[in-house]
Amino acid sequence: MASLNPALDAAQHCLKCGSPITKDPPRSLRCESCGFVLFFNPKPVAAVIPFTPAGEIVLLRRGFDPGQGLWTFPGGFIDLGESTEEAARRETIEEIQLDVTIDGLVGVYSRATDRVMLVVYRATTNGDAPQPTDEAPTIEAFAPDRLPWDEMAFWSTEAALRDVLT
Numbered sequence: 001m002a003s004l005n006p007a008l009d010a011a012q013h014c015l016k017c018g019s020p021i022t023k024d025p026p027r028s029l030r031c032e033s034c035g036f037v038l039f040f041n042p043k044p045v046a047a048v049i050p051f052t053p054a055g056e057i058v059l060l061r062r063g064f065d066p067g068q069g070l071w072t073f074p075g076g077f078i079d080l081g082e083s084t085e086e087a088a089r090r091e092t093i094e095e096i097q098l099d100v101t102i103d104g105l106v107g108v109y110s111r112a113t114d115r116v117m118l119v120v121y122r123a124t125t126n127g128d129a130p131q132p133t134d135e136a137p138t139i140e141a142f143a144p145d146r147l148p149w150d151e152m153a154f155w156s157t158e159a160a161l162r163d164v165l166t
Contacts, residue, residue: 004115005040045116046087047075048123049164050100050130052141057161058125059147060096060136067153073160074098074136075118084119092123096139097131100124106164109156120160 003009005026014021014031015038021029028039050058050073059071076091078084085102092100100123110117130139142148144165152158 004113008040042110042115042117044078044084045075045118046078046084046091046121047073047118047160048088048092048100048102048121049073049106049160050092050096050098050123050125051103052125053127054141056141056143057147057164058096058098058130058139058141060130061138062153063133063135063137070153071148071151072153072157073120075120085121088119088121088123095133095135097133098128099126101126106160109159111155118156118160120156120164122164 003026008023008025008029011021011023011029013019014034014036016036017031017034019031019033021031023029026040028037030037052058057073059073062068062070062072074092074095075088076095078087082090088102089100092098103122103124106120106122108117108119132139147161149158152161
C-alpha cells in the first residue's frame, strides 16, 4: 500500500533546528531538541458538479494522473486565504474555463486511506461553453441517465454524482 505521507517518510531532520526527529506516521513529526511539532492532516479539496440550464452534467476527462483519461468534475486543492466555495469556482475556471454559480453543498467525502477530504458543491453554469485545458483535454455535458459510470476517476466522483442525483 502506498504511504499516506511520503514527505514524512523521507524526513530525517527538524525543519526548525535540524536535529533528528521522532516520527508518528502518518500524523506528525516531533523534535525533542527544540520542541517543534509538525502535524500532517488531510488536504482539503473543493469541487463542483456543474449543471447546464438544460439539466446536463458537465464532466471532464483528466489530463493528468491520478485518474488520467477518466471522467470527473472540476476541483482541486483549497489555497490558504480562500473559502471552499471560492476554491471550487476558481478550480472550475482554471480547469474548464467556465464560471459557475454555487447552488449548495452536495457532500463531504473522505476515507481514512486517502490523503484528501473532498467538499463538493452543486453549481449552475453561467451560459458560456467550457473550454479544454491541459488538465481537462476533453469536456462533455451528459444527461444524468447517460453518465459514464464505468469510467469515473475516483470513488468520490461516483459517490458525489449519485448523491447529487438523489
